[in-house]
Amino acid sequence: MKYSRLSRAVKPKINPETPDKRVPDKRVLGKPVQEAPDALVRLDAGGAVRGSAKPLFGLDANGLAAVMTEAGEPAWRGRQLAEAIYRQRVAEISQITTLPKPLRAQLESKGWQVGRPEIAQVFRSVDGTERYLVRGLGEGQETVETVWMPEGDDGEAGDGSEMDVEASTAPSTGKDAGWKRATICVSSQVGCAVNCQFCLTAKLGLQRNLTAGEIAGQLVAVFERHAVEVGSARVNLVFMGMGEPFLNYEPFMAAVRLLVEEVGLSPQRMTVSTSGIVPGIEQFALEPPEVRPKLAISLNAPNDKIRNEVMPVNRKWAIEAVMDAVRKVKLRPRERVTFEYVLLGGVTDRVEHAREVARLVRRTGLPAKVNLIAWNPGPGIEYVMPQADAVEAFRTVLGAEGIAAYVRRPRGRDIYAACGQLKGTVEERGPGNRD
Numbered sequence: 001m002k003y004s005r006l007s008r009a010v011k012p013k014i015n016p017e018t019p020d021k022r023v024p025d026k027r028v029l030g031k032p033v034q035e036a037p038d039a040l041v042r043l044d045a046g047g048a049v050r051g052s053a054k055p056l057f058g059l060d061a062n063g064l065a066a067v068m069t070e071a072g073e074p075a076w077r078g079r080q081l082a083e084a085i086y087r088q089r090v091a092e093i094s095q096i097t098t099l100p101k102p103l104r105a106q107l108e109s110k111g112w113q114v115g116r117p118e119i120a121q122v123f124r125s126v127d128g129t130e131r132y133l134v135r136g137l138g139e140g141q142e143t144v145e146t147v148w149m150p151e152g153d154d155g156e157a158g159d160g161s162e163m164d165v166e167a168s169t170a171p172s173t174g175k176d177a178g179w180k181r182a183t184i185c186v187s188s189q190v191g192c193a194v195n196c197q198f199c200l201t202a203k204l205g206l207q208r209n210l211t212a213g214e215i216a217g218q219l220v221a222v223f224e225r226h227a228v229e230v231g232s233a234r235v236n237l238v239f240m241g242m243g244e245p246f247l248n249y250e251p252f253m254a255a256v257r258l259l260v261e262e263v264g265l266s267p268q269r270m271t272v273s274t275s276g277i278v279p280g281i282e283q284f285a286l287e288p289p290e291v292r293p294k295l296a297i298s299l300n301a302p303n304d305k306i307r308n309e310v311m312p313v314n315r316k317w318a319i320e321a322v323m324d325a326v327r328k329v330k331l332r333p334r335e336r337v338t339f340e341y342v343l344l345g346g347v348t349d350r351v352e353h354a355r356e357v358a359r360l361v362r363r364t365g366l367p368a369k370v371n372l373i374a375w376n377p378g379p380g381i382e383y384v385m386p387q388a389d390a391v392e393a394f395r396t397v398l399g400a401e402g403i404a405a406y407v408r409r410p411r412g413r414d415i416y417a418a419c420g421q422l423k424g425t426v427e428e429r430g431p432g433n434r435d
């Protein structure tokens with residue numbers, strides 16, 4: 001389904017164009033402020049697979065064992081299935097050679113399929129970044145964006161090694177030899193309800209939640225494309241693509257458990273970014289450390305006044321409430337909380353803002369770092385990019401205030417770099433159009 005049709009159907013409900021009449025002065029810094037939508041309180045909506053599709057991908061060990069017992073087989077054959085689809089990355093039941101041929105045929109005749117999400121389109125940047133439109137078996141035919149960043153994305157290594165000197169000498173394991181470490185950015189929803197004013201995905205509105213298999217499957221599909229050897233390759237995962245993971249909480253955490261327990265990734269190589277969904281952060285704080293990714297807060301403003309404007313979600317959960325929730329997360333040794341900060345030219349990029357951010361971060365009392373991201377322009381969004389010297393001055397002030405700060409290198413600017421831009425642009429023009 002094309003973006004234009006969906007956006008007409010969904011956008012007015014969750015991305016209201018009209019100002020909220022309850023607040024007399026809705027203008028801050030000259031721009032109308034929009035309210036956080038009611039959808040923000042839902043944590044567990046979850047996605048559903050479409051029609052009669054019966055994907056194995058997305059089922060955990062118990063689910064796969066149940067498939068086998070239902071087929072009249074011993075439950076231990078579920079482990080063979082898990083090994084085949086998550087570790088060996090087999091994409092067709094007929095190719096799972098550890099299962100007897102008649103059993104493979106029986107599963108297929110019952111409608112089962114591996115059902116791993118597929119990379120529908122690839123866009124490759126001159127800097128090696130690849131952006132994908134990935135399609136799963138969820139309701140509708142929507143795609144989501146997934147990004148492969150060889151050599152990481154500076155400041156989001158996922159393992160606390162921002163400078164990563166060691167990684168620069170590690171052997172390459174990929175088919176496309178040359179990358180020594182990489183970061184993969186995955187989506188958790190089709191579109192997003194949070195309505196951050198600088199984000200193109202917000203303009204899509206929330207179309208639907210992804211299933212656990214669709215979230216984990218983006219990563220496995222990219223692993224397969226780049227022949228990633230789990231365990232030896234230095235690959236980090238960030239849940240920072242389309243959507244707000246904490247508004248699709250259960251499928252998101254189910255995907256994390258699959259990736260840890262079945263695919264074999266360390267949760268310390270994963271980072272989840274939230275816009276500040278307080279009930280989600282509090283739930284996340286209860287997750288056991290063996291499966292809990294690291295936490296990033298998408299801060300993007302130095303105070304509530306500006307954050308109310310650029311991130312309407314702040315009107316529901318203000319900065320202090322978010323910080324209180326973050327303090328409930330029990331950090332592992334050497335773990336730090338990341339604060340993501342998108343610099344908007346003239347709006348959030350001044351040195352006095354940097355001082356406010358430093359005070360905010362210090363007040364949390366937590367080991368923390370700040371990732372600075374120069375805003376990527378997108379069509380229909382009025383902000384401007386910050387000047388390079390403003391970005392550097394911001395980082396210098398944070399450093400002088402004793403806050404670890406890293407500037408993330410812009411990646412893939414020639415391939416619809418803003419989150420949501422690829423999907424919005426390509427699908428609006430129709431499949432096969434790259435320009």
Ligand code: SF4
Nearest residue numbers: 192195196199202243
């Ligand atoms: S920045 Fe993230 S949370 Fe905010 S609208 Fe975009 S996708 Fe949603």
